Every structure is written in C-alpha cells, then in structure tokens.
Amino acid sequence: MTYPKQIHINIDVTNKCDRNCIHCASNSDLKNPIDISCEKVERLLKEIRRINSTVFLSLTGGGEPLMNEQLPDIVKMVYNFQGTKKFSLVTSGFLDNDIEKKRLKKTVKNAPDYKKFKFCLSLHSFNSKAMERFEETFKFLLDSGPKNFCVKTTVAPSDDIHSRLEKLFEKYKVYPFSIGHDVWQRFKTRVFTKKVYDEDFENDSLVGFAHLFDYWYVCPDKKKLILVSTQFLSPQGRAKNLKCKMFSMHRACSAIFRERLTDFHIDSNGSYFPSGYCNTKTYPHMTIGTLDEKIERIIDKRRIFVKNMLGLIISDKRLYDRKNDLCSLCSKIKAEQDALATKLIKGGDNDGRTITGRTYWAEQTRQYIWNKLE
Ligand code: SF4
Ligand code: SF4
Incomplete structure (x- = not known):
C-alpha cells in the first residue's frame, strides 16, 4: 500500500470560546472545554514523519485557538517540523485581554516566516464586539505582527462588513492595492498571491476551496501587505438559526x-x-x-x-x-x-x-x- 506524499489536516486547537457569536458554525461555548495538547500534536507529526509524508495544516475551527494556553508551543512545534509544507492559524483576536495578547505575541514570534506560517485574523459581523476586537488585534499586528498577514471575513446577505473594514483600514493608513476585478485581473491577483505567499492553489485547502474572492491591501508606513479573503456564511451550527437566507456550498459529501x-x-x-x-x-x-x-x-x-x-x-x-x-x-x-x-x-x-x-x-x-x- 502506498501512502500520500502530502496530507491535508485541519486541527481544532480547542472546542471552547467565550465570544458567543450567533453564527458560530462550531457551536462553540465554554461547556465541556477540551484543548488539544502538544503531546497529541507531536504524536501526529511523528506519524507523518514515519510514513515519509508532508503536511499542510490548518489550525482553525472548533473554538478560539487563543484560549488554548499551549498554542505558542503547538505553533512552534509545527513550524519546526521538517515535514510541514505550510500551515495557517485563524483567530478572532483579543480584546482587553493581556493573557491572550501575550499568547498571540509569543505565537507569532515562534513562527517568523510568513510563507510557511500564514496568520489569519477573522472578522464577521455576527458579534456586537467583533469590530472592537478586530481593531485592537489589527493594531497589534500592524505594529508587531508577522510581515504580511491575512484578514478573513465571512459575509452574509445585506452585510456591510467590507465598507466598515475599509473605513478602519483608512484610519490606519492601509490602502487597497488594486490589481482589478475582471476575470483576467483576478487571475493576476492569484499570481500575485502566489508570488507573495509562494502558494500552491492546487494544494492549499484554505485558499483553493474556502475563499470566494481575495483582495490585497498595503500599509506603506509599516511595509506590510494584507490579504483580505472572503467566504460565505454557511448554514452550520448556530448559523442555522439565523433569519438570513443561506445555501450551503457543501452539496455533496x-x-x-x-x-x-x-x-x-x-x-x-x-x-x-x-x-x-x-x-x-x-x-x-x-x-x-x-x-x-x-x-x-x-x-x-x-x-x-x-x-x-x-x-x-x-x-x-x-x-x-x-x-x-x-x-x-x-x-x-x-x-x-x-x-x-x-x-x-x-x-x-x-x-x-x-x-x-x-x-x-x-x-x-x-x-x-x-x-x-x-
Ligand atoms: S465563530 Fe469563532 S469566535 Fe465566534 S463563537 Fe465561534 S469559535 Fe468563537
Ligand atoms: S456521507 Fe453525508 S452525512 Fe456522511 S460525512 Fe458525507 S456528507 Fe456527511
């Protein structure tokens, strides 16, 4: 039996979250909290090494990763593992929480190469504190985060999240990096993304499947590029109870x-x-x-x-x-x-x-x- 040269794995870093988003696809809350441990992740990496495979990892879903105190060590371990092709972390960020801020600082320090470790800050409008949380974390990322990073938004019908995002970007002197939006220009955007992130669209599950469209922004003062990706809200978990009409993209298994x-x-x-x-x-x-x-x-x-x-x-x-x-x-x-x-x-x-x-x-x-x- 031959085993794949590369394996794609999503890991829930935790199942707990205190953000209470009404659209949470993972139904995350503080009941029965379970964090994944360094030991478990290490076991997975050893198995991947044993079969001479490589891995694309996404640390996303399930709950808020910043609430797992082992996050910086998990990220360090995955980053230093030779078989890791690329990995990403998606977090909703911190708000008035020094412990989570320190944890995030340590996490991004432990994985300095943005081509190997893609950091994503998520933003969605289904939480009354989402914009404040986003702004506090975004400010931190501009000042001391990775060289380039991503913003991931989830959109629902009649959502004004992008105009709110652009207003906030202007406040921090972050401007659209226009490549255009017709078919040919969108292709160029992908080529540009490939150049920046050295990304393989065929093989990166997050880029290839989840994202609807991508836009680039630039912060000339801080010399940072920010990739904003958008995905549709899908009727899973608590989102099933929302009044807005949604259709799942996951039609087949x-x-x-x-x-x-x-x-x-x-x-x-x-x-x-x-x-x-x-x-x-x-x-x-x-x-x-x-x-x-x-x-x-x-x-x-x-x-x-x-x-x-x-x-x-x-x-x-x-x-x-x-x-x-x-x-x-x-x-x-x-x-x-x-x-x-x-x-x-x-x-x-x-x-x-x-x-x-x-x-x-x-x-x-x-x-x-x-x-x-x-
Ligand atoms: S969507 Fe994310 S931030 Fe919101 S409750 Fe769920 S896990 Fe927490
Ligand atoms: S067979 Fe259907 S229910 Fe089972 S995992 Fe696939 S999509 Fe889900």
Missing part, C-alpha cells in the same frame, strides 16, 4: 470531492473525521479513529469510506440537495449503531465497562467502518 487530497479533520479531543468540510464533522458517529492509532490505518479507513460513498453518490438525492440530513452511508452507519445501542442497553455491556455517549459512538463507528465496509 466533501470526503468525495476532495478524494484527490487526503484530508482529515482532527477535533480537540484527538479524534479523526474523514474530511475537513463536512457538515457532519461534529457528529460523533463520523469519528474514524484517534491519534493513538497508526496513521496508515486511518488513511485506509478514509479510503474505505470514500470508496463506499462513490457507490452511493448517484442514487442518493440527498447528496445533491442536502438540508443537513445524513446521507445514505452515514444513515446506514447510524441505524446500525442505534440498533446496537438498543441491544446493548437492553442486554447490558458484556465487558462490564461504562461506555457512553461520544466514546460509545466512536468505538462503534470504528468497528463498523473497519470490519464491515471493507
């Missing part, structure tokens, strides 16, 4: 359309999911393994998952027109798990162990995918 790129999502608990962009990534029944397992086994399990999905894609209407329902394969897995759960609850657990909730579903899914779908 993303594990399939990203088959070419081996892609995993790892939650802050250290569990693997088959893809980084699936609407069901936070459902425990989709866990395909943990960081304690050999990575070859996880890659194989993902292949099995994708192979089975390909057989179903033509027949399942929900793959084309999903309303956050489960598709056939997941429905099948879940039905089987439910049946097993009923049996177990009636008959008791033969091993005498107490396995509940998340652990239970994770174990059942591992067994199902590994033993039956093969």
Whole structure:
C-alpha cells in the first residue's frame, strides 16, 4: 500500500470560546472545554514523519485557538517540523485581554516566516464586539505582527462588513492595492498571491476551496501587505438559526470531492473525521479513529469510506440537495449503531465497562467502518 506524499489536516486547537457569536458554525461555548495538547500534536507529526509524508495544516475551527494556553508551543512545534509544507492559524483576536495578547505575541514570534506560517485574523459581523476586537488585534499586528498577514471575513446577505473594514483600514493608513476585478485581473491577483505567499492553489485547502474572492491591501508606513479573503456564511451550527437566507456550498459529501487530497479533520479531543468540510464533522458517529492509532490505518479507513460513498453518490438525492440530513452511508452507519445501542442497553455491556455517549459512538463507528465496509 502506498501512502500520500502530502496530507491535508485541519486541527481544532480547542472546542471552547467565550465570544458567543450567533453564527458560530462550531457551536462553540465554554461547556465541556477540551484543548488539544502538544503531546497529541507531536504524536501526529511523528506519524507523518514515519510514513515519509508532508503536511499542510490548518489550525482553525472548533473554538478560539487563543484560549488554548499551549498554542505558542503547538505553533512552534509545527513550524519546526521538517515535514510541514505550510500551515495557517485563524483567530478572532483579543480584546482587553493581556493573557491572550501575550499568547498571540509569543505565537507569532515562534513562527517568523510568513510563507510557511500564514496568520489569519477573522472578522464577521455576527458579534456586537467583533469590530472592537478586530481593531485592537489589527493594531497589534500592524505594529508587531508577522510581515504580511491575512484578514478573513465571512459575509452574509445585506452585510456591510467590507465598507466598515475599509473605513478602519483608512484610519490606519492601509490602502487597497488594486490589481482589478475582471476575470483576467483576478487571475493576476492569484499570481500575485502566489508570488507573495509562494502558494500552491492546487494544494492549499484554505485558499483553493474556502475563499470566494481575495483582495490585497498595503500599509506603506509599516511595509506590510494584507490579504483580505472572503467566504460565505454557511448554514452550520448556530448559523442555522439565523433569519438570513443561506445555501450551503457543501452539496455533496466533501470526503468525495476532495478524494484527490487526503484530508482529515482532527477535533480537540484527538479524534479523526474523514474530511475537513463536512457538515457532519461534529457528529460523533463520523469519528474514524484517534491519534493513538497508526496513521496508515486511518488513511485506509478514509479510503474505505470514500470508496463506499462513490457507490452511493448517484442514487442518493440527498447528496445533491442536502438540508443537513445524513446521507445514505452515514444513515446506514447510524441505524446500525442505534440498533446496537438498543441491544446493548437492553442486554447490558458484556465487558462490564461504562461506555457512553461520544466514546460509545466512536468505538462503534470504528468497528463498523473497519470490519464491515471493507
Ligand atoms: S465563530 Fe469563532 S469566535 Fe465566534 S463563537 Fe465561534 S469559535 Fe468563537
Ligand atoms: S452525512 Fe456522511 S456521507 Fe453525508 S456528507 Fe456527511 S460525512 Fe458525507
């Protein structure tokens, strides 16, 4: 069996967040907080080295990374790992919080090359303090952040976030770096981005898939370039309750359309999911393994998952027109798990162990995918 030369992985640095955004796709709050540890990330990197692979990592999603006190050390470790091709960190920034400010300072210091470590500050209008938080962090980044950095906005219909952003930019003498916006000019923007970030669009998951359009800005006084990327709000997590109309871009199981790129999502608990962009990534029944397992086994399990999905894609209407329902394969897995759960609850657990909730579903899914779908 050959294993991929490069692996794309999204890691949830934590699942906790105190920002309370009403659109949070991860449903993040302070209940049941779990941070990923340096030890777990180290285990992942060792596995990648063992199979002679390289990795594109995104530290994004799940919660606010600045709330994990090990963030600077995690970033340092990933940065110094030879197999890291590139990695990015997305944070909503700090506001009146010296601990988080110091943590961010240490984090950016630990990864000085912006071509290897892409720092992204996110901005969205679904939080009353978003603009204040953004401004405080943006000021810090202009003065002492990485040489170049990114701003990532999420837009919803009737959003004025870009005009508010431009007003703030003017205040700090940050101006549009106009390359134009027709098709040809947009191509030139991409070429320019490639030059600045030495970016491979074919292979950078964040750039290639998530972003709708990119604009460059420049701060001549501080000699900094800022890339503003925009993505649509998608109806996941708490965003599902928003009144504005949204349609998900994830029409089919993303594990399939990203088959070419081996892609995993790892939650802050250290569990693997088959893809980084699936609407069901936070459902425990989709866990395909943990960081304690050999990575070859996880890659194989993902292949099995994708192979089975390909057989179903033509027949399942929900793959084309999903309303956050489960598709056939997941429905099948879940039905089987439910049946097993009923049996177990009636008959008791033969091993005498107490396995509940998340652990239970994770174990059942591992067994199902590994033993039956093969
Ligand atoms: S969107 Fe980000 S900042 Fe807002 S609550 Fe969710 S994790 Fe926190
Ligand atoms: S429900 Fe399952 S099969 Fe459907 S998109 Fe999500 S992970 Fe893929």
